[in-house]
Amino acid sequence: MKNPNPADPTDPTDPTDSTDPTDPAAGPEAADPADVSRLEIPYRFERSHSLAGIIAAFDSLESGVTTETTVSVAGRLMLRRDQGRIAFATLQDVTGRVQLFATALATPDFEQFTALSIGDWVGVQGVVMTTRRGELSVRVDGWVILAQAQRQFPDKWHGLTDPDIRYRQRYLDLWVTEQARSVFMRRSAILSCVRRHLDAQGFVEVETPMLHPIPGGAAARPFVTRHEALSTDFYLRIAPELYLKRLVVGGMERVYEIGRVFRNEGISTRHNPEFTMLELYQAYADHSDIMELTENLVAEVASEVCGSTTVTYGDREIDFTVPWRRLTIEQAIAECSSLQVSLDSPTAELRACCESLGIAVNTSWGSGKMLLEIYEKTAEPNLWGPVFVTDYPAEVSPLSREHRSRAGYTERFEAIVAGRELCNAFSELVDPAEQRSRFEAQAALRVGGDDEAMVVDEDYLRALEYGLPPTGGLGIGIDRLVMLLSDTHAIRDALLFPTLRPDPTL
């Protein structure tokens, strides 16, 4: 540490030099010895321990012990208990809280220390000790102010409850809402765990464009933006899928991307206009391989991040232990509603079924779309899971390969957990001619007014014509995974800065 005593009286930059109230030459401006705003802010501070690190290292210290170990710590002052000639304060950093113990004898500029405000950032250096009551503390043998809180912090006990302030001023929420801190630390742990597992299996992380000349890879309304130099509109990507499969054509046999995708659709407890998607593609694999990969990945992440493959979600438990259950769409419908329907059912029967469920049937819908709607209405919200729902109709799966033994179906599956889709995956459609006709069917829907239908991507078709080997692909909504593994029920609680209407008062 360059400057072991931040308040060293021999240090020419010591801020206390300029705040001597007895110095008549200082004039009226030097009136208040406790005015912290006059202290100089250093350019760096060398820290020896995080606060959790202090707790871990001195866990078993008995009451009333003063060690000979000097540490330096930093964080925000969150509580202060002045006691005359001594003072206690609670220092907090992202890892935890430790008490500071200051005395008029041991602490330089004691008066200024007790004038610190709640929320001020301080760096403290001193010996580790326990108080008579046994509270692990750092004695303030030296200290510097690292930043002033010029605005008042929220109530030290109640914190923030207004969701609007919590999301708009996340920088405050993170200090006063313990749960918010833990969710975001866990989110970070989940992401690094996912990457570690995929890397270990030989997957390569890649980055593909976010500005797409043609929106593709999903059915969603895109955001449009403009590149001035090229005089061209671009779309913010709604999925990286088609670029990742181009990379498999290019010989990158196992690729994944974790990144933001953008969909110009509604905001709800489960939807944010920008969200994080994991997509991966594995050459030579089919949907069964991807199912195994998915359940193993999620179970391992749960185990490492939550300590168990069984986690609590709301008032129930989710057991991610492998293998997960598998159900075809028809089986899922039958189990949840006792309706017996499939692609083989007469169209009139499917239509009647939709109408009795209150689903407004569009004339452009085929049997596949009606079957999917029936599934989404009757089964999906009632499946607790985790369960793989398989064999989606080709009509609603324009990028999936036909089922090897069931005509009209594809080798596509979704994992359903807590009544919601966690992932979407399939044996990839590799036949360029078939892909062209699926795109054209989508384009026809688009002409019919469906502005979420896909458009023909000629370059992607050209790539397929060079040859895409058998490939399995997977997309996982990372935000939803974070929600499931952190027991949060609104996506904005899993996002540091959820999309909000701009504050009209700013």
Add this chain to the structure above:
RNA sequence: GCGCCUCUAGCUCAAUUCGGCAGAGCAACGGACUCUUAAUCCGCAGGUUCUGGGUUCGAGUCCCAGGGGGCGUACCA
């Protein structure tokens, strides 16, 4: 987008069915206090009651319009 609910001090909340002087705790500020744990005690200050209209002798409260947020719903992952 639609429906319902909500907005009071920096923060958390009060303000008597059905309209009658806008208040408390914490924080801040001044003071006391050598082992506190949301420290305690004394004192002081703090308001465009989201905004704009209206009804009324009188509006935080009732009505209308607008704004922010929440929940549900639709699209969607």
